Amino acid sequence: MLKTALTQTLWDRFHVKPEQASRRQFYLALLSIAQAETARRPRNAGPKKLYYVSAEFLIGKLLSNNLLSLGLYEEAEQFLAGFGHTLAEVEEEEDEPSLGNGGLGRLAACFLDSIAALGLPGDGVGLNYHEGLFRQAIRQRKQCEEPDPWISPASWLLPTGKRFPVAFGSCEVTAVLYDIAVPGCNGGRNALRLFDLETVNEDIIEDGISFDKTDVAHNLTLFLYPDDSDEEGRLLRLYQQYFLVSATAQLILEELRERGFAPEELDRHAVVQINDTHPSLLIPELIRLLGEEGVPLERAAAVVSRSCAYTNHTILAEALEKWPLESIETVAPQLVPVIEALDRLAAQAHPAPEVRIIDEDGLVHMARMDIHYGFRVNGVAALHTEILKKKELRPFYEIYPEKFTNKTNGITFRRWLLCGNRPLAGWIEERIGPDFRKDADALERLLPFRGDEDSLLSLLELKRGAKRRLAERLLESQGAKLDPDAVFDIQAKRLHEYKRQLMNALYAVYLYLEIKEGRRPPRPVTVLFAAKAAPAYTLAKDVIHFILCLSALVERDPAARNWLKIVMVENYNVTKAGWLIPACEISEQISLASQEASGTGNMKFMLNGAVTLGTLDGANVEIAGRVGRENIALFGKSSAEVLRLYEQGAYDPDALLREDPDLARLADFILHGPLLRLGDPDSLFRLYRDLSHKDWFMTLLDLKDYIRAKDGLLRRYEDRLRWARMSLTNIAMAGYFSSDRTIREYDRDIWHLEEARR
Ligand code: 26V
Numbered sequence: 001m002l003k004t005a006l007t008q009t010l011w012d013r014f015h016v017k018p019e020q021a022s023r024r025q026f027y028l029a030l031l032s033i034a035q036a037e038t039a040r041r042p043r044n045a046g047p048k049k050l051y052y053v054s055a056e057f058l059i060g061k062l063l064s065n066n067l068l069s070l071g072l073y074e075e076a077e078q079f080l081a082g083f084g085h086t087l088a089e090v091e092e093e094e095d096e097p098s099l100g101n102g103g104l105g106r107l108a109a110c111f112l113d114s115i116a117a118l119g120l121p122g123d124g125v126g127l128n129y130h131e132g133l134f135r136q137a138i139r140q141r142k143q144c145e146e147p148d149p150w151i152s153p154a155s156w157l158l159p160t161g162k163r164f165p166v167a168f169g170s171c172e173v174t175a176v177l178y179d180i181a182v183p184g185c186n187g188g189r190n191a192l193r194l195f196d197l198e199t200v201n202e203d204i205i206e207d208g209i210s211f212d213k214t215d216v217a218h219n220l221t222l223f224l225y226p227d228d229s230d231e232e233g234r235l236l237r238l239y240q241q242y243f244l245v246s247a248t249a250q251l252i253l254e255e256l257r258e259r260g261f262a263p264e265e266l267d268r269h270a271v272v273q274i275n276d277t278h279p280s281l282l283i284p285e286l287i288r289l290l291g292e293e294g295v296p297l298e299r300a301a302a303v304v305s306r307s308c309a310y311t312n313h314t315i316l317a318e319a320l321e322k323w324p325l326e327s328i329e330t331v332a333p334q335l336v337p338v339i340e341a342l343d344r345l346a347a348q349a350h351p352a353p354e355v356r357i358i359d360e361d362g363l364v365h366m367a368r369m370d371i372h373y374g375f376r377v378n379g380v381a382a383l384h385t386e387i388l389k390k391k392e393l394r395p396f397y398e399i400y401p402e403k404f405t406n407k408t409n410g411i412t413f414r415r416w417l418l419c420g421n422r423p424l425a426g427w428i429e430e431r432i433g434p435d436f437r438k439d440a441d442a443l444e445r446l447l448p449f450r451g452d453e454d455s456l457l458s459l460l461e462l463k464r465g466a467k468r469r470l471a472e473r474l475l476e477s478q479g480a481k482l483d484p485d486a487v488f489d490i491q492a493k494r495l496h497e498y499k500r501q502l503m504n505a506l507y508a509v510y511l512y513l514e515i516k517e518g519r520r521p522p523r524p525v526t527v528l529f530a531a532k533a534a535p536a537y538t539l540a541k542d543v544i545h546f547i548l549c550l551s552a553l554v555e556r557d558p559a560a561r562n563w564l565k566i567v568m569v570e571n572y573n574v575t576k577a578g579w580l581i582p583a584c585e586i587s588e589q590i591s592l593a594s595q596e597a598s599g600t601g602n603m604k605f606m607l608n609g610a611v612t613l614g615t616l617d618g619a620n621v622e623i624a625g626r627v628g629r630e631n632i633a634l635f636g637k638s639s640a641e642v643l644r645l646y647e648q649g650a651y652d653p654d655a656l657l658r659e660d661p662d663l664a665r666l667a668d669f670i671l672h673g674p675l676l677r678l679g680d681p682d683s684l685f686r687l688y689r690d691l692s693h694k695d696w697f698m699t700l701l702d703l704k705d706y707i708r709a710k711d712g713l714l715r716r717y718e719d720r721l722r723w724a725r726m727s728l729t730n731i732a733m734a735g736y737f738s739s740d741r742t743i744r745e746y747d748r749d750i751w752h753l754e755e756a757r758r
Contacts, residue, residue, distance in 0.1 A: 050122030054275035058100025060574030098132030116184030310370035410739035440738035491588035589614035
């Protein structure tokens with residue numbers, strides 16, 4: 001069936017037979033077939049509809065994923081094989097939309113896949129950034145940022161013809177709506193709805209990623225704002241947020257009306273999940289629009305409060321958004337009286353200053369508004385939710401204990417196993433049959449194979465194949481030469497101090513010095529980093545520079561380079577994650593305990609048979625609980641201890657370095673002469689100064705325990721059967737981390753979409 005359609009489409013569009021068709025032509029034909037197939041599916045429907053509103057959806061390339069959901073994957077793969085192509089090669093023709101920073105955006109994408117898979121009526125709503133985040137290029141051992149355009153005439157975007165006016169203080173603009181269809185693997189479809197600025201103008205982009213930040217009527221949907229950016233861009237981000245929520249509120253109310261319900265019935269027929277505080281202005285905007293429909297403020301506030309739920313994704317102070325009321329006055333003056341009224345109303349019942357929406361400095365605390373005027377607030381892993389309840393949001397937990405709930409994150413196994421690691425999926429199916437494809441918990445049936453030597457050996461072979469494939473890809477993409485027989489140790493995530501890429505790099509320094517002194521590891525080690533740093537995050541860029549200099553230093557040293565290799569994978573994105581994850585053996589999840597809300601990369605690596613080297617942070621705690629202490633390598637201080645150190649201001653890196661010559665030797669290496677000569681001394685001195693005097697995220701605190709744990713893990717690696725058993729156990733116990741499970745919990749405890757249907 002697909003065969004006929006594909007042959008026909010190739011002929012109609014390009015006048016070629018399959019044997020003459022180029023990859024590009026195959027791609028374009030498959031894209032239009034997948035779009036037509038999806039359009040034929042019924043839209044998921046029900047008495048209540050979910051809107052998952054988010055500034056970011058890091059969806060990645062869609063072709064193979066959508067073919068899988070449509071049940072066309074196998075057929076496409078077989079047909080292409082007949083003409084010497086693979087689906088993976090054809091998919092190289094697709095441009096990846098980089099519509100997210102990291103975990104929060106990728107989570108939203110996994111959720112869309114699971115919501116559709118479960119047949120629930122729920123759309124994502126976000127913005128159509130033309131250049132996405134940025135493309136990372138490496139020059140002179142430093143990160144450079146370039147635009148990353150992804151929209152071409154052949155993208156997945158479908159114009160809807162819908163337009164909404166958005167009124168700013170200074171001007172009115174028009175939001176135009178595009179859809180990306182989201183097919184579910186059990187039939188039915190939803191949509192990712194992306195608003196674009198009608199008057200957006202790519203010509204105002206100057207060199208690199210700079211542009212006139214004040215030219216709102218032309219720039220609003222050009223770029224996604226990086227998570228740690230410069231002051232001048234902040235107001236632009238508020239404009240983006242209001243643009244998103246104003247158009248979204250109009251869309252929600254329009255659809256409510258079209259389904260035949262009154263504005264006051266909003267809470268019975270719609271539920272809104274607010275993904276972090278970026279879309280929080282949706283609450284006052286909905287209340288304002290209900291007011292225009294004649295609903296009095298207090299009633300409108302009550303209805304909206306029963307419709308909106310808020311997810312918190314971080315406790316990092318700099319990410320908890322607070323906007324000066326003056327800025328809101330500039331961007332959306334019509335919201336100011338609403339926010340003031342909401343603040344007054346909340347304060348009547350709860351006058352304590354720490355729960356006021358508008359504080360005494362005139363700052364509007366977005367999360368506070370979400371909690372007062374939402375019916376649920378959730379954290380993203382058990383530990384994170386506990387920290388919210390006991391510390392960060394404690395005063396709110398005391399007022400509204402019933403609103404707080406945990407929803408441990410998950411990942412879609414369709415992308416991260418079934419599409420992303422076909423050989424492993426096949427290996428699993430040979431052993432336990434196909435049930436795990438629909439029911440992730442069935443993976444536990446692999447456990448009995450822990451005693452089966454043939455299975456263990458073939459699992460090791462599979463991993464070696466994935467490593468070889470990664471080596472080929474990195475050779476081609478950036479000229480890196482990897483040895484598939486080395487241990488592949490990978491840290492892939494945004495660059496942030498709390499994630500402690502620097503600690504990993506300092507282990508590499510330790511290993512380098514060991515090798516130089518004749519103490520070699522049991523076998524060669526390859527440490528791969530993949531990370532973008534926010535353009536204005538100087539220290540994060542210094543860490544990238546240090547890693548790149550270290551890599552060059554080791555590479556130039558004939559005594560070391562056969563035992564240690566350090567690779568920075570350029571421009572980490574969803575596609576590169578797809579390369580790295582199947583090939584990983586040691587998964588680095590080494591954040592300072594208490595700081596990583598959940599992590600989701602940890603789950604992807606585990607599912608693909610890597611062993612986690614990690615702290616008891618975020619979802620690592622739950623991973624450890626499932627696989628057991630024998631199948632994970634833990635180290636470092638506990639979150640309780642870390643929180644105590646912060647509270648008492650008791651952490652002192654200077655003292656640690658004075659008292660411990662081993663630590664000092666590693667830190668001093670940042671200023672090692674030959675290393676300085678390879679790089680930019682200003683950058684390396686800045687990094688050293690920060691590490692030795694400030695070290696806000698306590699890299700030095702856990703470094704020695706980390707070295708112990710990693711050395712131990714490398715020794716365990718040599719018992720190949722034991723390692724394979726650890727790997728198998730991780731795969732078998734990953735089922736809980738399916739986002740299908742997470743979404744069922746959101747629906748059961750927050751959205752009640754299924755219940756409304758009964
Ligand atoms: C912060 C900010 C601050 C203002 C500028 C724009 C902006 C954009 C993004 C962020 C970071 C949001 C927090 C985030 O990404 N959290 C991650 O969420 C993941 C999914 O829940 C979770 O697994 C990670 O642990 C958490 O760091």
